Amino acid sequence: MPSDFLQRVLFEDVNARAVLVRLDQVLDEIFAETTYPPAVQILLAESLLVVAMLSAGIKFDGRISLQLQSSGSLSLLMADCSEDGGLRGIAQVDEQAELPDSPQLLFASLAGEANLVLILEPSGGGQRWQGIVPLEGEGLNEAIEAYFQRSEQLPTRVKLSVGAGHASGLMIQQMPGQSDDPDGWNRLEHLMATVHVDELLEPDMERLLEKLFHQETRRVFPARELRFDCPCTRERVLGVLQGLGADELQDMASQQEVVEVRCQFCNRAYQFDQFDLNAIIQSGDEGGPTVH
Numbered sequence: 001m002p003s004d005f006l007q008r009v010l011f012e013d014v015n016a017r018a019v020l021v022r023l024d025q026v027l028d029e030i031f032a033e034t035t036y037p038p039a040v041q042i043l044l045a046e047s048l049l050v051v052a053m054l055s056a057g058i059k060f061d062g063r064i065s066l067q068l069q070s071s072g073s074l075s076l077l078m079a080d081c082s083e084d085g086g087l088r089g090i091a092q093v094d095e096q097a098e099l100p101d102s103p104q105l106l107f108a109s110l111a112g113e114a115n116l117v118l119i120l121e122p123s124g125g126g127q128r129w130q131g132i133v134p135l136e137g138e139g140l141n142e143a144i145e146a147y148f149q150r151s152e153q154l155p156t157r158v159k160l161s162v163g164a165g166h167a168s169g170l171m172i173q174q175m176p177g178q179s180d181d182p183d184g185w186n187r188l189e190h191l192m193a194t195v196h197v198d199e200l201l202e203p204d205m206e207r208l209l210e211k212l213f214h215q216e217t218r219r220v221f222p223a224r225e226l227r228f229d230c231p232c233t234r235e236r237v238l239g240v241l242q243g244l245g246a247d248e249l250q251d252m253a254s255q256q257e258v259v260e261v262r263c264q265f266c267n268r269a270y271q272f273d274q275f276d277l278n279a280i281i282q283s284g285d286e287g288g289p290t291v292h
C-alpha cells in the first residue's frame with residue numbers, strides 16, 4: 001500500500017459508495033517551505049483530503065478544486081486534485097493577522113462569512129463548472145455534507161482527521177437513482193457514525209474498512225496512489241504575465257533585467273528576460289491572447 005492513497009468501495013445494492021483517503025508524504029511536500037499557522041495547516045490538509053475524495057468521482061481528464069474565499073485574514077485557501085491523483089494546495093494568509101490557534105475556532109471565524117467554491121476544470125479546454133455556497137457548519141466535513149445536500153440532493157457523510165504528519169478522511173455518499181435496499185443508507189450512516197476520528201489515523205486502513213463494512217455486500221477497488229503534483233508550465237505563467245497589461249510589464253522590464261515568477265503552489269521559478277517581456281508586451285498590443 002502506498003503512503004498516500006485513495007480507496008473506493010461500492011455498495012451496489014444500496015446504490016452508495018465510500019471513499020477513503022490517506023495523505024502522508026503529500027503533506028510533507030506541500031508544507032515543506034511554508035510557514036502557515038497550525039490551524040491553517042490543518043484546514044488545508046482537510047481540504048486536500050476532500051478534493052482527493054471528490055477526485056474519485058470525476059469522469060474526465062482535469063482537476064477538481066476546492067476554495068475557501070474570504071474577506072478576512074485567511075483570504076484564500078485552495079486545494080486541487082487531478083483525476084489521476086496529483087494534489088496541490090496553498091493558503092493566502094495575512095502575516096500581520098492573529099488567527100485563532102484552534103482549527104475549530106478558525107473554521108467558526110470563516111463560517112457565515114466565507115464562500116465554499118468547488119470548480120471542475122477539464123484539461124482539454126472543455127466547459128469549466130463552478131459551484132459556490134456560503135461556508136456553513138461546524139467544520140469542513142459538515143460544509144461538504146451541506147454542499148452535496150443542497151446542490152445535488154446527495155446524502156453524504158464525511159469524517160476528516162489530521163494528525164502529526166498525516167491525515168485521513170472517509171466519505172460515504174448515496175448515488176443518484178434507486179436503491180434495491182431501502183434501509184441500506186441508514187445502515188451505512190449508522191456505521192459511519194461509529195467511526196472515531198482517531199481511528200482514521202491508525203495505519204491499517206484496510207482493517208478499518210473491513211471492521212466497518214464486513215456485513216455489507218461491497219466491491220473494494222484497488223487503492224490508487226496519490227502524489228504531490230503541480231501542472232504549472234511556462235505558458236501558463238506567460239498567460240498570467242500577459243494579464244497584467246502592457247504598462248505594468250513595461251515597468252517590470254525597466255526595473256529588472258530578468259523577471260522571475262515563482263509558482264505559488266510548487267515554488268518552481270520561471271524567468272523572463274527583456275526579449276521575452278517585449279514579446280509579451282507586443283503580443284498584447286497586437287490584440288494577442290491577453291487575459292484580463
Ligand SMILES: [Zn+2]
Binds near residue numbers: 230263265266267
Ligand atoms: Zn507549480
